[in-house]
Amino acid sequence: MQPAFSVLFLTTLIGVGQGMLVALVAGQWYYVIGSGEAWESDAFYAKGAAIALVFLAAGLLASFFHLANPQRAWRTATRWRTSWLSREVVVLPAVMGLAVIWAGVHWFEVKPVLLTFSNEKSLDLTMAVGFLAAGASIVLYVVTAMIYACVRFIREWASGWTVTNFMLMGLASGFTAAAAYAALSGSRLTDFLVAGAIGLTALAGVARAAHLWRNLHLAPPSTLRAAIGVRFEPIRQITPGFGGPSFNTTEFSVHGGAGSIRGLTWDFFLLAFLLPVLLLAAGGLSGEGPFTVFAFVLQLLGLIVERWVFFAQGRHVQNLYYQAQG
Amino acid sequence: MSKQLALVIDLNVCVGCHACVTSCKEWNTSGWAGPLPDTNPYGAQPSGVFFNRVQTFECGTFPRTETIHFPKSCLHCVDAPCVPVCPTGASYKREEDGIVLVDYDKCIGCKYCSWSCPYGAREFDEIQGVMKKCTLCIDRIYDTSLPPERRKPACVLACPAGARLFGDVNDTESEASRAIIDNAGYQLMPEWGTNPANHYLPRRKIKMTLHKDELVRADNPLKVEGELPKPHFNAPSIDEMSSW
Numbered sequence: 001m002q003p004a005f006s007v008l009f010l011t012t013l014i015g016v017g018q019g020m021l022v023a024l025v026a027g028q029w030y031y032v033i034g035s036g037e038a039w040e041s042d043a044f045y046a047k048g049a050a051i052a053l054v055f056l057a058a059g060l061l062a063s064f065f066h067l068a069n070p071q072r073a074w075r076t077a078t079r080w081r082t083s084w085l086s087r088e089v090v091v092l093p094a095v096m097g098l099a100v101i102w103a104g105v106h107w108f109e110v111k112p113v114l115l116t117f118s119n120e121k122s123l124d125l126t127m128a129v130g131f132l133a134a135g136a137s138i139v140l141y142v143v144t145a146m147i148y149a150c151v152r153f154i155r156e157w158a159s160g161w162t163v164t165n166f167m168l169m170g171l172a173s174g175f176t177a178a179a180a181y182a183a184l185s186g187s188r189l190t191d192f193l194v195a196g197a198i199g200l201t202a203l204a205g206v207a208r209a210a211h212l213w214r215n216l217h218l219a220p221p222s223t224l225r226a227a228i229g230v231r232f233e234p235i236r237q238i239t240p241g242f243g244g245p246s247f248n249t250t251e252f253s254v255h256g257g258a259g260s261i262r263g264l265t266w267d268f269f270l271l272a273f274l275l276p277v278l279l280l281a282a283g284g285l286s287g288e289g290p291f292t293v294f295a296f297v298l299q300l301l302g303l304i305v306e307r308w309v310f311f312a313q314g315r316h317v318q319n320l321y322y323q324a325q326g
Numbered sequence: 327m328s329k330q331l332a333l334v335i336d337l338n339v340c341v342g343c344h345a346c347v348t349s350c351k352e353w354n355t356s357g358w359a360g361p362l363p364d365t366n367p368y369g370a371q372p373s374g375v376f377f378n379r380v381q382t383f384e385c386g387t388f389p390r391t392e393t394i395h396f397p398k399s400c401l402h403c404v405d406a407p408c409v410p411v412c413p414t415g416a417s418y419k420r421e422e423d424g425i426v427l428v429d430y431d432k433c434i435g436c437k438y439c440s441w442s443c444p445y446g447a448r449e450f451d452e453i454q455g456v457m458k459k460c461t462l463c464i465d466r467i468y469d470t471s472l473p474p475e476r477r478k479p480a481c482v483l484a485c486p487a488g489a490r491l492f493g494d495v496n497d498t499e500s501e502a503s504r505a506i507i508d509n510a511g512y513q514l515m516p517e518w519g520t521n522p523a524n525h526y527l528p529r530r531k532i533k534m535t536l537h538k539d540e541l542v543r544a545d546n547p548l549k550v551e552g553e554l555p556k557p558h559f560n561a562p563s564i565d566e567m568s569s570w
Contacts, residue, residue: 153518227515244370246376322446
C-alpha cells in the first residue's frame with residue numbers, strides 16, 4: 001500500500017499523546033497506591049496533560065490533510081455502528097476532552113474525595129477522571145488499529161498483532177515522552193516513567209518482530225485463477241487495460257518496494273526500539289534529562305519509519321488484477 | 327428475493343475491443359456520475375478515472391495458449407465490503423435494486439472504501455476529491471424518455487459482440503439469470519464472501535465431431551455440382567427407405 005504521510009503522523013502522534021496520558025495517570029496511581037509520603041504536584045500533571053493534548057491535536061490536524069474534502073469531516077462521526085474509521089473520529093475527541101478535564105481538575109485542584117476504601121486509600125476526582133482518560137486512550141489504540149486490522153484484503157494487517165503493536169508502540173513512545181518531561185522538570189516520577197518506558201519499548205520491539213515474522217510466512221490469499229475464474233494455467237497478464245498509471249496502480253503499491261522495506265525495517269528497529277532503550281537506561285542511571293529527550297526524538301522518528309513500513313508491507317488482493325504495467 | 331441488477335459478461339464472446347470502456351467513459355463523464363477527469367491526457371503517462379476496464383490475460387504455455395479479454399467493473403456485491411466501512415455513509419447499496427453507489431456530496435475522499443474492495447473496482451477522482459465507481463448507468467436504466475430497449479447500461483448497448491447482458495440476477499426468468507444458469511456463470515473470488523452480483527460466463531470449448539461420410543457428400547459420388555441425377559426409386563439410399 002502507498003503510505004500517506006498524513007496517516008503516518010496521525011497514528012504516531014496520537015499514539016504519543018494517548019501513551020503520555022496513560023503514563024501520567026499511571027504515575028499518579030503509583031503514588032496513590034504507594035505507601036510512602038511521596039507525591040507529585042497537580043501542576044505537573046496538568047502541564048503533562050497539556051503536552052499530551054498538543055500531540056493529540058497535532059495528530060488530528062495531520063488527519064485532515066488525508067481528506068480530499070475536509071469540510072465534510074463532521075460527517076465521519078455518523079457511521080460509528082459499522083465503521084472503525086468513524087469510531088476513531090468519535091473516540092479521539094473524547095480522549096482529548098477527558099484530557100482537558102483531567103488537566104483542568106489538576107490545575108484548579110478540584111479534588112473532592114469520591115470513595116474511601118477500607119485500607120484508608122481514597123479515590124478523588126483527579127484520579128477518577130485520570131482513569132477515564134487513560135481508559136479512553138487504551139480504547140482509542142484498539143479503535144485506530146482496527147481500522148487497519150479489519151481490512152481483510154490486506155493479510156499483513158488483518159491480524160491481532162496490528163492491534164497489539166499499535167498499543168505497545170503508542171504506550172512505549174508515550175512513556176518515553178512522559179519520562180523526558182518528568183526528567184526535564186526534575187520530577188520524582190522520572191525513575192518510574194523511565195523504567196516503564198524501557199519495559200514497554202523492549203516489549204513493543206519484541207511484538208513488532210513477532211508481527212514481521214508472521215508476515216514472512218503468509219500464503220497468498222487468492223490466485224489469479226480465482227480472480228478471473230479461468231482454469232487454464234499458467235495465467236499471465238498481458239495488459240491491465242491502460243498504458244499509464246491509474247488509482248489502482250498508485251494507491252496499492254509503493255515506490256521502491258521490497259528493497260526500501262527491508263532497509264527501513266532495520267532502521268526502525270534501531271531508531272524506535274534499540275537506541276531508545278539504551279538512551280533511556282543511560283538517562284535513568286546518570287539522571288541526565290537530555291538523554292531521555294533524545295531517546296524520545298529518536299523513537300518518534302523511528303515509529304514514523306515503522307508506520308511507513310507497516311503501510312508499505314501491506315499487499316492488497318486487488319493487485320492480482322494489476323500485475324502487468326502498460 | 328429482492329431485485330439485484332447486475333451485468334453478466336461472456337468471456338467466450340468478448341473480443342477485447344474496448345468499446346464498453348469508451349462508451350462507459352463517454353456516457354458517464356457527461357452525465358449524472360461525471361465528470362471522469364483525466365490528468366495529463368496527451369502526455370507520456372496519461373491517467374484518468376474509468377468505471378470499466380478491459381484487461382487481457384494469456385493462459386497456458388506456448389504453443390497451447392489462449393488469450394482472454396476480461397472486462398472488469400464494479401461487481402455490485404450483495405454483501406458489499408466497501409459499504410459498512412465508509413465513515414460518512416457516502417458509499418451505499420440501494421435496497422430497491424442492489425446497485426452500489428457513492429454519494430459525491432457526502433464523500434470526504436478518505437479512500438478507505440477502495441481498501442475494502444478486493445476487486446479494485448473503485449477509482450479515486452483526484453480533482454473532485456471523491457471516490458467514483460460504476461453506477462450501472464443508473465441515469466439511463468430508469469430514464470423513461472428513452473425507448474425501453476435502450477434503458478440499459480452504455481457498455482451493454484455498445485458491445486458489438488453481445489458479450490454483455492444486463493438484468494435482475496435474482497429473477498430466474500430474466501435474460502441475465504437464464505444466461506448464468508445455462509452457461510455455468512460464476513462469480514469472481516467467491517472465497518471472500520462478497521457475493522458479487524455481476525457474473526462471468528466461462529470460456530466454452532466447442533468441438534464438432536465429423537464422421538468420414540460427412541466430409542464427402544455421399545449423394546454426389548462424381549463430385550460434380552449441379553442438378554443431381556434422379557436415381558431409381560429402388561436404388562440404395564442413406565436412410566434405407568427410398569432415394570426419393
